[in-house]
C-alpha cells in the first residue's frame with residue numbers, strides 16, 4: 631500500500647525536508663516538492679534528491695503561455711523528476727506543446743520522460759470558489775471537462791479531488807490514465823483549508839493511483855508513526 635502514497639514535503643527548509651525523507655522514505659512511494667520548498671531550496675536540491683534515487687513529483691502547477699510552459703517542462707525533465715504538473719486551465723495548446731517538447735527532448739537524450747499531470751480544480755475550491763471567478767459549471771463538471779481535455783492532449787493523468795475519481799474514470803476512456811488525489815484526510819486528521827476531502831481508504835477503494843498527503847503527517851509529532859497509522863487504516 632505504501633506504493634500509493636506520495637508525501638507532500640511542504641516545509642520551509644532543505645534541512646527539514648532531509649530529516650523527514652530520512653525518517654519516512656521506506657513508507658512512501660514518492661515525495662512531492664511544491665512551491666514553498668522549491669522556492670526555498672531551489673532546483674539543485676531537486677537534482678540532489680533525484681540523483682540519490684528518490685522519486686520526486688515536482689508540483690509547480692505551471693500555467694503560462696504554451697512556449698513558456700513547454701520550455702519549463704524541458705528544464706524539469708533535465709532535473710530527473712518522476713512527475714510534474716501543469717494547470718489544465720492553461721488550455722489545450724499549452725498542454726499539447728508541453729507533452730510534445732518534453733517527449734522529444736527526452737527521446738533525444740535517452741531520458742525517461744516524466745509523467746505530466748493536469749491540475750483540474752484545486753481541492754481547496756468548491757462551487758462557490760468557481761462562481762467567484764466567473765465559472766458557472768459545478769466543480770464536478772469542470773473537473774470532468776478538464777480531465778477529458780488533459781487526456782485528449784496526451785497528458786499522463788490528472789490531479790483531482792477524490793470525490794471526482796468515479797466521474798473521471800467514467801468519462802476518460804484510457805486505462806493508463808493516472809488519477810492523483812490530494813485532499814486526503816485520515817480519520818485522525820482535520821480538513822484545514824481542503825474542502826473536498828476523503829479518507830485514504832475510501833479514495834483507494836474508488837480506484838485512485840496515488841494519494842498525496844501533507845499536513846496530517848507533517849504536523850504530527852511523529853511523522854513516521856502517522857504514516858504507519860495511515861497504512862494500517864488503508865489495510
Ligand code: C5P
Pocket residue numbers: 638640664689749750751752753754789790812813814824842843844845846
Ligand atoms: O497538507 P495537505 O495534505 O492538504 O497537502 C496537500 C498537498 O497537495 C499540498 O502540497 C497542495 O499544494 C497539494 N495540492 C492540492 N490540491 C491540488 C493540487 C495539489 O492540495 N489540486
